[in-house]
Amino acid sequence: MSQTEVQLIKTNAVQTGDIANSAVTNEKIAGLASSKLTGALPAISGAALTNLPASGKASNLVINGSMQVAQRNLSSTDTGFATVDRIKTYTSGTDEAPTFSQADVASGTTPYTLGFRKCFKILNGNQTSVSAGDFIYFRHIIESQNVAKSGWNYKNASSNVTLSFWVKSSVAQDFKGYLRATSTSGANSSQQQYSFATGSLSANTWTKITKTIPGHANLEFDNDTGSGLDINISTYIGSTYSSSSTTENAWIDYSSSGRVQDYSADTWYTTDDATFEITGIQLEVGDSATDFEHLTYGDELSRCQRYYYKHAYGQNRIGSSNVSSNNMPVAMCACYDASNGFGMVSFPVTMRAQPTLEYENVANGYKVLFNNTLDYFNNITTQQFGDSCAIINFTGGFGVTADSPGWVQIYKTSSYVAFTAEL
Numbered sequence: 001m002s003q004t005e006v007q008l009i010k011t012n013a014v015q016t017g018d019i020a021n022s023a024v025t026n027e028k029i030a031g032l033a034s035s036k037l038t039g040a041l042p043a044i045s046g047a048a049l050t051n052l053p054a055s056g057k058a059s060n061l062v063i064n065g066s067m068q069v070a071q072r073n074l075s076s077t078d079t080g081f082a083t084v085d086r087i088k089t090y091t092s093g094t095d096e097a098p099t100f101s102q103a104d105v106a107s108g109t110t111p112y113t114l115g116f117r118k119c120f121k122i123l124n125g126n127q128t129s130v131s132a133g134d135f136i137y138f139r140h141i142i143e144s145q146n147v148a149k150s151g152w153n154y155k156n157a158s159s160n161v162t163l164s165f166w167v168k169s170s171v172a173q174d175f176k177g178y179l180r181a182t183s184t185s186g187a188n189s190s191q192q193q194y195s196f197a198t199g200s201l202s203a204n205t206w207t208k209i210t211k212t213i214p215g216h217a218n219l220e221f222d223n224d225t226g227s228g229l230d231i232n233i234s235t236y237i238g239s240t241y242s243s244s245s246t247t248e249n250a251w252i253d254y255s256s257s258g259r260v261q262d263y264s265a266d267t268w269y270t271t272d273d274a275t276f277e278i279t280g281i282q283l284e285v286g287d288s289a290t291d292f293e294h295l296t297y298g299d300e301l302s303r304c305q306r307y308y309y310k311h312a313y314g315q316n317r318i319g320s321s322n323v324s325s326n327n328m329p330v331a332m333c334a335c336y337d338a339s340n341g342f343g344m345v346s347f348p349v350t351m352r353a354q355p356t357l358e359y360e361n362v363a364n365g366y367k368v369l370f371n372n373t374l375d376y377f378n379n380i381t382t383q384q385f386g387d388s389c390a391i392i393n394f395t396g397g398f399g400v401t402a403d404s405p406g407w408v409q410i411y412k413t414s415s416y417v418a419f420t421a422e423l
Contacts, residue, residue, distance in 0.1 A: 059150070059284065059285075059293065060282045060283065060284055060292070060293040061142050061146055061147065061150060061161075061229075061283040061284065062086075062140055062142070062231070062281045062282055062283050063085075063086045063140075063300070063303045063304060063307075064084065064085045064086045064087075064300055064303070064304055065140075065165075065279075065280060065281035065282050065292070066116055066117075066118060066279060066280060066292070066294065066295075066300070067084050067087075067102060067118040067119050067120045067278075067279050068117065068118045068297055068300055069084070069085040069297070069300050069301050069304045070083050070084045070085060070102040070118075071085055071301075071304065071308055071309075071310045071418075072085075072308070072310065072418075074101060074102050075099060075100070075101035075102075076099070076100055076101070077097040077098070077099050077100070078100075079091055081308065081420070081422055082100060083100045083101055083102055083120070084100075084102050084118075084120045085304040085307070085308060086140055086141075086304060086307065087100075087120050087138050087139075087140060088138060088139045088140070088141065088422075089122075089136075089137075089138045089139075090135065090136070090137050090138065090139070091135065091136050092133055092134060092135050093131050093133050093134035093135070093238070094125055094127055094134065094136065095125065095126060095127050095128045095129065096125025096126045096127065097125055098122050098123060098124050098125050098136055099122070099123040099125075100120070100121070100122055100123075100138075101120075101121045101123070102118055102119075102120065102121070103118070103119050103120075103121035103277060104117065104118065104119075105117055105118065105119050105277075105279060109206055110166075110206055111166040111206060111208075111279060111280055114280075114291075114292065115292070115294050116166065116279045116280055116292075118279065119166075119277045119278060119279035120138070120277070120278050120279065121275060121276070121277045122136065122138075122235060122275065122276040122277075123273060123274075123275055124136070124235070124268065124269065124271065124272065124273060124274040124275070124276075125272070126272040126273075127269055127270055127272075130238070130266050130269060130270060131238060132238045132239045132240045133238050133240045133241075134236065134237075134238040134269070135234060135236060135237040135238055135241060136234065136235045136236055136269070137232055137233060137234030137235065137236075137237060138232070138233060138234075139230050139231065139232045140230070140231045140281065141227050141229075141230050141422075141423040142227075142228050142229045142230070142231070142283070143225055143226070143227070143228055143352065143423065144182075144183050144221050144222045144223070144224055144225070144226050144227060144228025144229075145221075145222070145223050145224055145225060145228070146228065147221040147228040147229050148221040148222065148223045148228070149223065150285055151285045152215065152285045153215055154215040154216070154219045154221060155215055155216070155217050155219060156215045157214045157215055157216060157217075158214070158215070159214070159215045159285075160212050160213060160214050160215070160285075160286065160287045161212075161213050161283055161284065161285055161286070162210065162211070162212050162213070162282075162283070162284055162286055162287065162288055162289050163179070163209075163210070163211045163213060163231065163281075163282070163283050164208065164209065164210045164211075164280070164281075164282050164289035164292075165208070165209055165233075165278055165279070165280050165281040165282065166206050166207070166208050166209075166278065166279050166280040167198060167201065167206070167207055167209055167276070167277065167278045168201070168204065168205060168206045168207070168275075168276075168277045168278075169201050169203065169204075169235075169268060169274070169275070169276050169277075170203060170204055170268075170271075170274050170275040170276075171203055171267050171268040171271050171274050172200060172201060172202055172203040172267075173200065173201060173265055173267050173268050174197050174198060174199055174200045174201070174263075174264065174265070175197070175198045175201065175233065175234065175235060175268075175276075176195070176196070176197055176198075176233075176234050176237060176242070176260035176261060176263065177195070177196055177197075177198070177231070177232055177233040177234060177260065178193050178194060178195040178196065178232050178259050178260055179193065179194040179196075179213065179229060179230065179231055179232070180192070180193045180194075180229070180230040180232065180254055180259075181193075181219050181220065181221070181228070181229055181251075181254075182226075182227045182228060182229065182230060183220040183221050183222045183226070183227075183228055190218070190253045190254065191253070191254035192216065192218055192219055192251050192252065192253065192254060193251070193252060193253070193254040193255070193259065194213055194249070194250065194251050194252075195246050195247065195248045195249075195252075195259065195260045195261065196211050196248055196249060197248060197260075197261065208280075208289075210288075210289045211249075212287060212288065214251075216251035218251065218253075219251070225352050225353055226423070227423045229283075231281065231283065232259070233278065234260065235268050235269065235274075235276050236263060236266055236268060236269035237259065237260055237263065238263075239262060240257065241256060241257060241258075241259050241260075242257075242258065242259060242260050242261060242262045242263065243255070243257060243258035243261065243262065244261060244262045245258065246258040246259070246260060246261045248260075248261055280292050302348065302349055305347070305348055305349050305351075306349055306350070306351055306352050306421070307351070307352055307420070307421055307422050307423070308418065308419070308420050308421070308422060309347050309348065309349075309351065309355075309418060309419045310416055310417070310418040310419075311330045311345075311410060311416060311417045311418065312410060312415070312416040312418075313410045313411075313412065313413045313414075313415060313416070330343065330345060330366075330392070330408045330409065330410065330417050331343030331344055331345045331392065331407075331408050332344070332405065332406075332407060332408075333368060333394075333405070333406055333407065333408045334403055334404065334405050334406070335370065335398060335400055335401070335402055335403060335404045335406075336402060337402050338397070338398055338399055338400060338401070338402075339395055339396060339397055339398060340393065340394075340395055341368060341393070341394050341395075341396075341398065341406075341408075342383060342391055342392065342393050342394070343391070343392055343394075343408045344389055344390070344391050344392075345389060345390050345391075345392060345417075345419075346388065346389045347387075347388050347389060347390075347419065350387050350388050351387045351388070351419065351421040352387075352421040352422075352423070353387060353421045354385045354386060354387055354421070355385060355387070355390070355419035355420050355421040356385075356419070356420055356421075357380070357381075357382045357385075357390070357392070357417070357418075357419060358416075358417070358418040358419070358420055359380045359415075359416060359417045359418065360414055360415050360416055361378055361379070362378055362412050362414050362415045363378050364376035364377070364378055364411065364412070365378050365410075365411055365412045365414065365415035366378060366380070366394065366408065366409065366410060366411050366415055366417075367408075367409050367411040368394070368396070368398060368406050368407065368408055368409070369406045369407045369409065370398060370400045370404045370405070370406035371400065371404060371405075371406065373399075373400065375396055375397065375398040375399065375400075376396060376411065377394050377395060377396030378396075379394060379395045379396070380392055380393070380394050380417065381393045381394075387421070390419060392408070392417070394408065
């Protein structure tokens, strides 16, 4: 057809009926520019839309994935729950303990531009040698009932969850991780694991990692408050716990000696003061990652306090004319006699289970105020626990009569009282 003939095609000369049903194919519209889609979109049946959460916004199964809450410490060389809430760290065989901390996300970077301000950071120690049993990794543990009731049809291989996170390493390397389904009830009593790799990261560059994970017939998640699903990410795991034959990107029976594939390099582990940073961990039901579910600090703190609740010097202060700006009233109290007292602590949220007491035994680290008379003590025990409150006992030389009312307070900066119901 010549140009003149094309010019003779008048407006509206080609009608809908003139186009064969199969004439416009997916291949022919694959390159359609978004600029061509203007004006109002036609009505689309909801049945034609997939991967949309019922609420219109995906729910993150990970608590404190933006790392903004750190009730215990901002930095520590201790393992276990020591810094960022809901992050549990593990090490073995290290020559110098790494430092775990809550750190700032540098401005001007992505994920900073997406609203992330805090990250969980690992600063490597000086590891002078590498052994098969060495490892540094961390874990986030999700309650079983939260997975069971998430809407994920986890026994169906066509139903997916998506794990996503932002990560940065000072050393270019491929890092390993795995999910572990820990419920063991029902016909399938073996724990299951899903191993994955980040792929080689460029040094000092934030990278978003996304893994879409299908259901599997062997998965079990009890409708209870126990451990259900672990997310484990490592900076190094030695050959005692890894295997070249471990299958990645598929559910298999959990193997302690084959949690991930072997690390092809231990460059990060053998680099003194190497750093590893992570933020924006999200696990959601669906086939792809959606925008991160940012919560306010207060909302995230409340979710964390289901597992750990802390009173410390200068924190969570309740106003009182008899209490200085930093001396936190832990509880109202009364005396049994001149040397024994008790007080009740109410938790801000119902805890996952009956918690245990943590406190720092500092000489005269706590004080009681009875009828405007101050006395000091450092020994605390518990008389009774529930999941919503606790009664604490304390001893000292108070010099007051029985049943005198007053306050229990944090007195020194190193003192604290906490309650833990961690998984």
